[in-house]
Amino acid sequence: MNIGNKIKELRKQRGVTQEQLAESMGISFQAVSKWENNIAFPDITLLPVLARYFDVSMDTLFDFNQSEIEEKSLEIAKESWKYRFSDNEKAREILEKGLKEYPDNDILLCNLLYVVDLDSNPDEVLKIGSKILDVTKDDGLKYDACRFMAYAYKSKNDLDSARKVIDIIPEIYISHLSVKAEVMEGEEKWRAACTEEGVCLQNMLDMHSIMVDCYKEKGEFQNALNQCEKSLKILDVLECSSNWDSVRISFKEKADEMKAKIK
Numbered sequence: 001m002n003i004g005n006k007i008k009e010l011r012k013q014r015g016v017t018q019e020q021l022a023e024s025m026g027i028s029f030q031a032v033s034k035w036e037n038n039i040a041f042p043d044i045t046l047l048p049v050l051a052r053y054f055d056v057s058m059d060t061l062f063d064f065n066q067s068e069i070e071e072k073s074l075e076i077a078k079e080s081w082k083y084r085f086s087d088n089e090k091a092r093e094i095l096e097k098g099l100k101e102y103p104d105n106d107i108l109l110c111n112l113l114y115v116v117d118l119d120s121n122p123d124e125v126l127k128i129g130s131k132i133l134d135v136t137k138d139d140g141l142k143y144d145a146c147r148f149m150a151y152a153y154k155s156k157n158d159l160d161s162a163r164k165v166i167d168i169i170p171e172i173y174i175s176h177l178s179v180k181a182e183v184m185e186g187e188e189k190w191r192a193a194c195t196e197e198g199v200c201l202q203n204m205l206d207m208h209s210i211m212v213d214c215y216k217e218k219g220e221f222q223n224a225l226n227q228c229e230k231s232l233k234i235l236d237v238l239e240c241s242s243n244w245d246s247v248r249i250s251f252k253e254k255a256d257e258m259k260a261k262i263k
């Protein structure tokens with residue numbers, strides 16, 4: 001906590017001595033000295049009084065910088081992305097270390113959902129997801145948590161609960177990125193378009209994989225094979241990088257399975 005440093009900074013900005021601050025608070029100047037040297041902290045009942053005295057918010061008094069916290073937590077999340085697909089345990093270690101520094105941080109919690117084993121730990125996913133819903137003010141993080149919670153409920157064969165969290169997610173036909181790509185200029189326009197392309201491609205291929213499974217359930221193995229081959233052609237035509245190799249492998253495996261059933 002930097003509250004002692006902040007009190008000292010605010011006191012000097014106001015141009016008062018430790019003795020003057022102490023007199024206003026009804027305490028000894030030694031107590032103020034201990035605060036400013038981080039030897040002791042103000043009593044909790046004095047915090048609102050201090051905030052009013054300096055005419056600042058409680059967040060300012062605690063030197064609480066939300067934008068700085070978001071920036072640092074995003075840096076931690078990005079570090080975990082390096083290991084998300086290659087070393088889940090390493091990614092999880094990075095995120096859990098970050099959560100010790102920033103407890104209940106919604107960005108870190110949401111990233112943690114991506115490295116928890118959903119099939120073996122659906123209850124952990126539900127616990128993390130519920131925490132995100134309690135603490136976040138970011139709709140994107142909230143809806144992502146709902147998505148993971150729906151998967152977890154499905155894993156527990158609780159489709160009624162899955163439906164309830166799915167219904168929290170709005171049906172959206174435009175996105176922040178697509179509008180930015182259409183409206184902005186230069187590098188900002190390019191980055192938005194490239195990112196949106198990746199998101200749209202991932203969503204489309206996810207739906208293709210589901211369609212393959214639906215064809216398979218109905219025994220329409222040729223249609224399932226055709227869908228696999230279509231998806232593989234899309235990946236080839238778009239010259240997708242090695243980052244998409246796991247998707248390629250998945251469709252190839254599904255295609256081989258369908259070929260075997262057709263024979």
